Amino acid sequence: MGAAYSVGEVDQLNTFFVQWSPGMYKKDNNARHQKKSRNLLVKKDKLAVIDEYFQNSMCPIAKSWEENIKILYFANKCLEPYVQIITIKDAVSRRQSVCSSDRGSRSEDEEPEDILPVLRDRSQLLNDHHVQSLASHMPARTQVYPWNLVYSTAVHGTSLKTLYRQMANVDCPVLLVIKDMDNKVFGAFCSHPFRVSNYCYGTGETFLYSFNPEYKAYRWSGENSYIVRGHLDSLQIGGGGGHFGLWLDSDLYHGASYACHTFNNQPLSTQQDFKVQDLEVWTVQ
Known part of the structure; x- marks a missing residue:
């Protein structure tokens, strides 16, 4: 250099x-x-x-x-x-670990790894491997922005209404991270923030992902436009074939993940109907 x-x-x-x-x-x-x-x-x-x-x-x-x-x-x-x-x-120097105990020692002569995005808050669910895998598949327009924790069940409680309220002034892509009772991590990257809507919204940048245990991303198939829809009593991501790719109830406690046409995905959790242990939503801005 x-x-x-x-x-x-x-x-x-x-x-x-x-x-x-x-x-x-x-x-x-x-x-x-x-x-x-x-x-x-x-x-x-x-x-x-x-x-x-x-x-x-x-x-x-x-x-x-x-x-x-x-x-x-x-x-x-x-x-x-x-x-x-x-x-x-x-x-x-901007490379920031979200789980310092997981970081190994690195000599000064070694080549640096891919630079991780800066997380301005500590995550209870994401480690460096999660962050690096997700960042590498997110749109190029998000690469230079830090991640901000806008909602966490550990901080804000378990309420979909609270999640919507926390995102009322957000106007940027968001990352949904879920850990179920089997300690599996999965979720969705959405081109638009979650909100109550009478129609589906979002673009083809939206994708589902799962670490089960290896990282797998399911991108928009183009078969339909059932990308995201928010109700007061549920949040739906992906649809078609009578099932949602990812569904959460109003208490953010019960969820479901089935194969759907929007993303041609496999179920994200080991159980198609799962219970949420923790949930986080990050803004990329």
Whole structure:
């Protein structure tokens, strides 16, 4: 790895991207009438110009940026794409264990493992293996965000109404984690927060998963749109064929998981009708 960068050098790099404000770009539908330049770029040209800047720049920070700088470039729906820049050293230091007793010793000469997302709260259900497996299958647009615990039966009690209330102001993807009485961990990643609705909602980013014992993800099959629906007395994820992929009652104590057409999944628990030991919901924002 090349030399580490100073705070000033990273600030210099950040300044370059900060100058790329949304107002400096024309909409795609007007681009054909405009002459492109460094200060007037169509969105699709951004990455090419970023690469060109680093390849041609004479400043020390640009010469070895691929070795030392991690650039996180992404776009969210209805938002201007933006770039977050961190040094590799900082990225490794951000790796946070949610179960420190499970972490083994690592020598300084060993290559770092995949960077885990930052969990701002301690999980009673997830260890590093769970987090790494789930993070690697979540959409790219969620990769740079920390996880926040928005609901936990250990903290908030067992009530679906309370879960909905805790998520009233949430507007981002969520991760549902369940541990049943057989100590099996499973759940769902949902593109939208859980809420009471008269219709099904969610996108194809939603998936079911299970550690039983190996990690297995069940992605949207495209056969129907019965992705998520919230009632006051139950939460339903996936459907078709007369069964839900995952179902929870109003007390978040009784649940069920059957094969369903939405995800072409196998039952997530060892028992199709199960009882909940603990449950957590994490926001990715």
